[in-house]
Amino acid sequence: MLILCPNxxxxxxxxxxxxxxxxxxxxxxxxxxxxxxxxxxxHRQNPRGPxxxxxxHNGGCRLILEVTRNTLTHExxxxxxAGPQRAGSGT
Amino acid sequence: MARFSAWAVAKNALSGNRNWTSQWRKPDPKPSYDVIIIxxxxxxxxxxxxxAKEHGIHNVAVVEKGWIGGGNVGRNTxxxxxxxELRPNALFYxxxxxxxxxxSQVLNYNVMFSQRGVLYLAHSPGELDAHATRGNAMRLxxxxxxxxxxxxxxxxxxxxxxxxxxxxxxxxxxxxxRAGTARHDAIAWGYARAxxxxxxxxxxxxxxxxxxKKGDTVTGIQTTRGDISAPKIGxxxxxxxxxxxxxxxxxxxxxxxxVLQAFVSEALKPVLNxxxxxxxxxxxxxxxxxxxxxxxxxxxxxxxxxQRGNLPIVEDVHTMMLxxxxxxxxxxxxxxxxxxxxxxxxxxPIITKGPLPGLYLNAxxxxxxxxxxxxxxxxxxxxIANDAPHALNAPFTLDRFNTGYTIDEGGSGPFPRLQ
Ligand SMILES: Cc1cc2nc3c(=O)[nH]c(=O)nc-3n(C[C@H](O)[C@H](O)[C@H](O)COP(=O)(O)OP(=O)(O)OC[C@H]3O[C@@H](n4cnc5c(N)ncnc54)[C@H](O)[C@@H]3O)c2cc1C
Ligand SMILES: [Zn+2]
Numbered sequence: 001m002l003i004l005c006p007n008x009x010x011x012x013x014x015x016x017x018x019x020x021x022x023x024x025x026x027x028x029x030x031x032x033x034x035x036x037x038x039x040x041x042x043h044r045q046n047p048r049g050p051x052x053x054x055x056x057h058n059g060g061c062r063l064i065l066e067v068t069r070n071t072l073t074h075e076x077x078x079x080x081x082a083g084p085q086r087a088g089s090g091t
Numbered sequence: 092m093a094r095f096s097a098w099a100v101a102k103n104a105l106s107g108n109r110n111w112t113s114q115w116r117k118p119d120p121k122p123s124y125d126v127i128i129i130x131x132x133x134x135x136x137x138x139x140x141x142x143a144k145e146h147g148i149h150n151v152a153v154v155e156k157g158w159i160g161g162g163n164v165g166r167n168t169x170x171x172x173x174x175x176e177l178r179p180n181a182l183f184y185x186x187x188x189x190x191x192x193x194x195s196q197v198l199n200y201n202v203m204f205s206q207r208g209v210l211y212l213a214h215s216p217g218e219l220d221a222h223a224t225r226g227n228a229m230r231l232x233x234x235x236x237x238x239x240x241x242x243x244x245x246x247x248x249x250x251x252x253x254x255x256x257x258x259x260x261x262x263x264x265x266x267x268x269r270a271g272t273a274r275h276d277a278i279a280w281g282y283a284r285a286x287x288x289x290x291x292x293x294x295x296x297x298x299x300x301x302x303x304k305k306g307d308t309v310t311g312i313q314t315t316r317g318d319i320s321a322p323k324i325g326x327x328x329x330x331x332x333x334x335x336x337x338x339x340x341x342x343x344x345x346x347x348x349x350v351l352q353a354f355v356s357e358a359l360k361p362v363l364n365x366x367x368x369x370x371x372x373x374x375x376x377x378x379x380x381x382x383x384x385x386x387x388x389x390x391x392x393x394x395x396x397x398q399r400g401n402l403p404i405v406e407d408v409h410t411m412m413l414x415x416x417x418x419x420x421x422x423x424x425x426x427x428x429x430x431x432x433x434x435x436x437x438x439x440p441i442i443t444k445g446p447l448p449g450l451y452l453n454a455x456x457x458x459x460x461x462x463x464x465x466x467x468x469x470x471x472x473x474x475i476a477n478d479a480p481h482a483l484n485a486p487f488t489l490d491r492f493n494t495g496y497t498i499d500e501g502g503s504g505p506f507p508r509l510q
Contacts, residue, residue, distance in 0.1 A: 001401050016395040018508060021347075034493075041505050042436045042492040043343035048396040055393075071348070072396045076196035088420040 004079045008060040015059030021045070022052040022066050022082065048072050049085055094199050114280055115159075115287035120294050120316050124152045126475060127312060127321040129299050129335060130328035133164035133461065134453055136282035136293075137468020138325055138475070140198075143289035145469070145477035151291045152321075153283075154314060156298035160279035163329050163460065166398075166430035168353050168387050170366055170375060171462040172209045172270035173234055176225045177485035179501050180439060181232040182346025186483055187466030188234075188269060195466060200281030201272050203293065203380065209270035210239070210248065212369035212415075214259045221264035229267070237266045250416050259370050271291055272366060272377050272385075278464055309339055309449035325475050327453040327467075329460065330396070330431025341446050343494045344454070345436035347507040350395035350429045351458050352404055356422040359383030362366040367415065374411035380426040383425060386412060390432065390458070392508040400429045432458050437491075438510030439498035442470050442484040451475050452489065457510050 001013040004023045021044055027036035051071045066082040069075065093099055093112070103110055124144060128135045131153045142148040151265055171191055173184035186317035195201050213219035219238075226236035244264045245253045245380060252263055279462075283293055294316065303320060311320030328335045330348045363378040366503070376386035388408035391400045413420050435455030437440060440463065442453050453471045470484035492505075503509040 012472070013401055020104040020506070020508075021394075038493045039343065044333070044347050045342055046347050048334050048348070051394055053394065069311075069393075071394050074395070074397055074401075082476070088132065090244075 001074050001076075003055060003057075003065070003067060003076060005057045005060060005065060006061070006079060006081055007063055009058065011057065011060055015057060016055045017058050019054035019056055019064060022054045048076065095201075102457065115286040118294070118507040120152065120291045120297065120314070120319050121292065124292070124319060125150040125312070126323045126325065127151070127319060128153045128325045128327060129296065129312065130162070130326065130331075131159050131283070131293060132327065132329055133278050133282065133464035134329070134456070134467045134471065135325070135327040136286055137464050138327060138453065138471040139291045139468075140282050140286040140289065141469045141472035142476060143286065143291055144224060145225045145472060148476060149290040151286075152319065153286065153291060153293045154297045154319070155293070155295050156315075158295050159283050159293065160276050163430040163432070163456075164279045165275050166275040166353065166428060167270045167275055167458075167461040168375060168377070169275050169461060170209060170270075170377065171204065172227055172267055172366075173263070173462070174209065174211070174225065174236065174267045174270065175500060176228040177498055178232065179498050180500055181229060181472070183466055183483050184462065185232065185234050185486070186469070187463050189463035190469060191273065191462075192269075193279070198281040198285045200277060201283060202277040202281050204271065204273040205380075206269050206271040207365045207370060207377070208266055208268045210244070211265045212244065212251075212259070212261050212367065213263045213265070214261060214371065216262060216368070218371070219263045222263070226265050233265055233436070235269050237268065237321070239264045239266055243481065248363070248365060248367060251367070252415060253418055255389040259411075272379075273461075273462065274380075275418060275451055278461075281398065282464075282468070286332050299335060299338070299418075304339070307447055309447050316374050323451065324449055325451040325453060325471060327471065329433050329454070329456060330435045332363065332452075332454040336446070336452075339447060339450065345489075345505075346455055347394050347434050348396055349390045349392070349432050349434050350397060350400045351390050351432050352400040352408070353385070353387045354408060354424060354429065355379070355426045356384040356386075356419075357425045359384075359422070361455075369415050370411040374408060374415070376412065384419070384422065390434070390508055394492060396431055398429045398431060414479055432456070434507035434510055436505045436507060437497035437499040438466070438501050438503065440487050441489050442467065442474060442487045443480065443489050444474055444478060446489055454503060
């Protein structure tokens with residue numbers, strides 16, 4: 001599997017480490033209810049198909065990427081640098 | 092259907108083995124059953140068998156989208172053990188091991204359970220201390236465990252590289268003598284045949300595509316072979332748990348699906364007399380009765396529903412194997428595949444009533460569900476029949492993640508890929 005890093009280009013899977021599901025939202029402490037924390041920590045959609053997930057290119061530029069990958073075919077349909085400041089950059 | 096016996100083997104040999112009949116019927120679905128079990132893997136079939144045998148519930152269908160034995164039950168590395176430290180796990184897996192010990196007789200099917208021992212290597216004094224702790228916990232739960240020093244390991248497994256300069260020097264190990272391996276297909280076929288003989292319908296090529304509901308209550312299933320209704324529906328679909336329950340409107344399970352790879356070498360004469368688990372627990376191997384080395388390592392560590400993995404793990408697994416047994420470098424890899432694991436958030440299973448009225452859930456087996464098959468079916472059948480868990484599976488609830496009673500054997504936290 002190759003992952004396209006917006007910074008470094010197509011790189012081998014072994015240069016990356018998996019951070020996890022990118023769709024879970026960390027609750028905002030002042031208003032968060034216990035159920036919000038439960039969902040954040042434990043509940044996952046776990047789809048068979050396109051999945052938005054975080055990978056760190058720690059064998060390269062060390063950026064954390066948001067990758068959309070098909071969990072059935074391993075096809076990667078998009079990557080961008082994760083995080084609010086850089087959202088939308090990359091491919 | 093005829094029982095298997097030495098007499099039956101001899102009799103059929105005389106007639107050229109032309110008169111064996113098929114192992115289970117191929118019935119058409121009935122419109123309704125008392126219980127439907129979704130998933131014809133080891134756990135689903137065992138559940139159906141124990142529903143009939145222990146609870147007298149015979150009007151049961153097992154609904155399987157493919158063929159019997161095509162899922163993880165036919166894809167695993169067949170290690171059976173009960174060397175757990177936490178009490179719920181220790182009691183549950185030891186119950187399973189006890190069921191394994193009598194299983195060939197109970198099923199009238201040779202499951203080739205071979206108690207050749209499982210040896211966890213220790214590569215540092217610290218790891219040996221941790222093994223001692225685990226061994227003590229096991230013995231307190233009445234489970235067999237022996238701490239081996241370096242010399243005892245060398246005598247027990249002559250194939251290991253015991254020199255000091257290897258990547259993983261061996262300082263000792265923890266042996267569970269009653270643990271071992273079994274024949275994976277035999278478990279699927281043995282439970283299927285025995286369940287069928289008790290009147291259970293095994294419906295192959297029957298994929299569940301949706302659920303019939305009255306309000307929140309699940310009353311039946313939609314399948315590629317038509318609608319079937321039942322007041323009680325058990326789900327035991329391993330890696331497909333999230334996808335199947337989503338069809339019932341449940342999409343917040345503490346489960347991720349991950350791929351685990353397995354490897355078999357070409358056959359060779361007997362070289363390995365036990366199961367060796369080493370390199371910090373990340374590598375395991377045994378030798379099958381056909382002669383091939385059966386081995387594997389860790390998950391690929393990203394969500395996956397592809398029943399094949401990637402190359403870094405292939406390299407990783409073989410690096411560990413050669414660090415322990417350099418002489419295996421000359422072997423050729425014969426077969427290699429992957430299976431989809433239902434990884435739970437604490438590494439322990441879920442066997443429970445719910446999450447909706449009419450539904451029962453059996454999931455979260457991670458990479459340890461083969462050894463659990465008998466106890467899983469036994470406890471799930473009890474839960475379905477009595478609408479309440481047995482003491483052995485009472486801790487394996489779904490809401491333990493909300494109440495703080497997680498059972499995290501590895502101490503890894505809520506990260507399925509690390510369990
Ligand atoms: C490579 C590998 C190595 C392993 N090694 C070990 C080991 O050494 N020791 C150990 O204890 N465990 C091991 N395991 C884990 C063990 O194999 C599993 O935990 C266990 O087999 C899961 O339970 P099962 O047998 O019921 O699953 P499966 O056999 O996967 O059964 C689930 C069934 O559900 C069916 N299904 C899915 N969706 C639907 C649908 N919509 N409708 C109808 N049916 C459906 C599937 O087709 C499948 O047959 C290993 C697993 C793998 C992949
Ligand atoms: Zn990069």
